Amino acid sequence: MRIWLVNTGEEIPSDTGKPRLLRTGIMAERLALRGHEVTWWNSTVNHQRKEQRASITTIADRPEGYKLVLLYGRLYAKNISLGRIVSQVQNAREFARVALTLPCPDIILCGYPPIELAEAAVRFAISRQIPVAIDFRDMWPDIIADHTSGLTRVAAIPALSYWNRSLRYTVRNATAILGVTDGFVDWALRRGGRPRGPLDRAFHLAINPTPPAQSDIRDAERFWDEMGVAPGGDHTIGCFAGTLSHRLDVKTLVRGAVQLPEAEKQRSRLVICGKGDQDEELRKLGRNERHILFAGWRTAAEIHVLLRRCHYGVLPYFSTADFIVHYPNKVGEYLGAGLPIMTGLTGQVRSLLEMRGLGYFYSEGNEASVAKCLKLISADRSSFATKQQRALEVYKELFDPERIYESFCLHLEHIAATASLQKDVASDHAMAL
The missing domain is CATH 3.40.50.2000 (Glycogen Phosphorylase B;)
Known part of the structure; x- marks a missing residue:
């Protein structure tokens, strides 16, 4: 055919x-x-x-x-x-x-x-x-x-x-x-x-069911080691990877992370990968923050490795008419890596995450709410193993x-x-x- x-x-x-x-x-x-x-x-x-x-x-x-x-x-x-x-x-x-x-x-x-x-x-x-x-x-x-x-x-x-x-x-x-x-x-x-x-x-x-080549994965592991995003440490690591367009509320995410108390910043890493219309503005907002890492556009292998070093994924989407009836690509990608999801998005995504106990929620556009949510995630590390297994089950079922x-x-x-x-x-x- x-x-x-x-x-x-x-x-x-x-x-x-x-x-x-x-x-x-x-x-x-x-x-x-x-x-x-x-x-x-x-x-x-x-x-x-x-x-x-x-x-x-x-x-x-x-x-x-x-x-x-x-x-x-x-x-x-x-x-x-x-x-x-x-x-x-x-x-x-x-x-x-x-x-x-x-x-x-x-x-x-x-x-x-x-x-x-x-x-x-x-x-x-x-x-x-x-x-x-x-x-x-x-x-x-x-x-x-x-x-x-x-x-x-x-x-x-x-x-x-x-x-x-x-x-x-x-x-x-x-x-x-x-x-x-x-x-x-x-x-x-x-x-x-x-x-x-x-x-x-x-x-x-x-997401693509074909994993990256082992040689690419080894290179990616070295890259994140050098960037200070290492597995098994005391940091609570979250990430977002995608096009940094104005359709996403990444600014509220970064501003909320900036508001964290200094002690909390020492225990946290927020990794933002990608480029787009907001790139320069976001970097200015987080320029003095060592716990916020802007990694630019990364390869498939680098994203694959990053997700498996993180504790949660961030979905910083506005609750527009299209997104509230949508499961953005990131939902399946995060769940497939065993990650719970932090988001201000309402609609189908929130309903799924609430029902399966896999969400950390903040109020859209509210940086104080983002900071509170980040602190909650850091305090909830004991539940990550359980949520990892649950995330993989939902991934297998729906994505x-x-x-x-x-x-x-x-x-x-x-x-x-x-x-x-x-x-x-x-x-x-x-x-x-």
């Missing part, structure tokens, strides 16, 4: 720093191993690092067994910016152009957003009578309302009108609506005005990548087979007439 995976927001295996594969990258490898002819459509822009991978649209065969198409888009500096929108429009136009030159797939799986590329994938699929599944991972453009106000929001009205029309078209014409939770699937169906069908399903985000990606692959194959059968029935009916 020929399968196209369309998603531009993830790193690829050849990117700088041995990156961690996410949802589409894992699916590309899994589907290729199942014997399918896979093409992954990505962008020339590495969204995480803000680096340009190629100066023109490029097609190459990957050693992992699939074809990679990098669609040209201009480089942009910020996640929320006109430059990014222009880049995404360029990606969509390049997809529409290049798709006509390649053998047609049997099915297309397209991540959402970006909205322009999703619409382009659906339009192409309809023109060739190809089944297309849209995988919803964000509530675009609804989240614009959470990040704009006043004149900025007024100025965004024409764009919002266009995006809303595009969203309705994409949902109404897609063969299947998928998502990272049932909340995302329901939201998409509601925005598109269509009922839920038998092919519409949710698949939780899950096991082996089970999730196996089901995801089977579902794509089912969608393609169903569409093929329907096409054959329609053809036979037409011939009978």
Whole structure:
């Protein structure tokens, strides 16, 4: 079977720093191993690092067994910016152009957003009578309302009108609506005005089931040893690793950590990995604090080792409409490392953590509440072993990548087979007439 995976927001295996594969990258490898002819459509822009991978649209065969198409888009500096929108429009136009030159797939799986590329994938699929599944991972453009106000929001009205029309078209014409939770699937169906069908399903985000190479792990262990993040000490160690965008409330986390009493600081380590729009401001907030470590963008092996040296993971997300119905990738990642989670996030995440006794909670935007929560975690070290076992059990139940990606692959194959059968029935009916 020929399968196209369309998603531009993830790193690829050849990117700088041995990156961690996410949802589409894992699916590309899994589907290729199942014997399918896979093409992954990505962008020339590495969204995480803000680096340009190629100066023109490029097609190459990957050693992992699939074809990679990098669609040209201009480089942009910020996640929320006109430059990014222009880049995404360029990606969509390049997809529409290049798709006509390649053998047609049997099915297309397209991540959402970006909205322009999703619409382009659906339009192409309809023109060739190809089944297309849209995988919803964000509530675009609804989240614009959470990040704009006043004149900025007024100025965004024409764009919002266009995006809303595009969203309705994409949902109404897609063969299947998928998502990272049932909340995302329901939201998409509601925005598109269509009922839920038998092919519409949710698949939780899950981390890459393939562990890093032992040589990379040894290098990572030396790195964290040199950084003073060592196992078996008296410090209570917490971490966050991800893009430091304004969609995350990392500033409140850092300010709360700064407020800790000096004796508590001596017993604590808070490790923040990643880069993004808030990077410089966060470093200024924590510049005089030895217990707060800004480690920059780290490799997959370094994150793997760090998590196994920590006592808890931090999920510093705002409780926006999209996040309260979401299990961000970090949830499964932390639980898979046996870590309880510190968060101010409400909704599905808090309900799960409360029910399973795996959460430490603070009030969103309240740095005093963060400081109080950090002290509580430090005083709760005797429960870490019990919580580790409980976290691993929840991970296996809800976020096991082996089970999730196996089901995801089977579902794509089912969608393609169903569409093929329907096409054959329609053809036979037409011939009978």
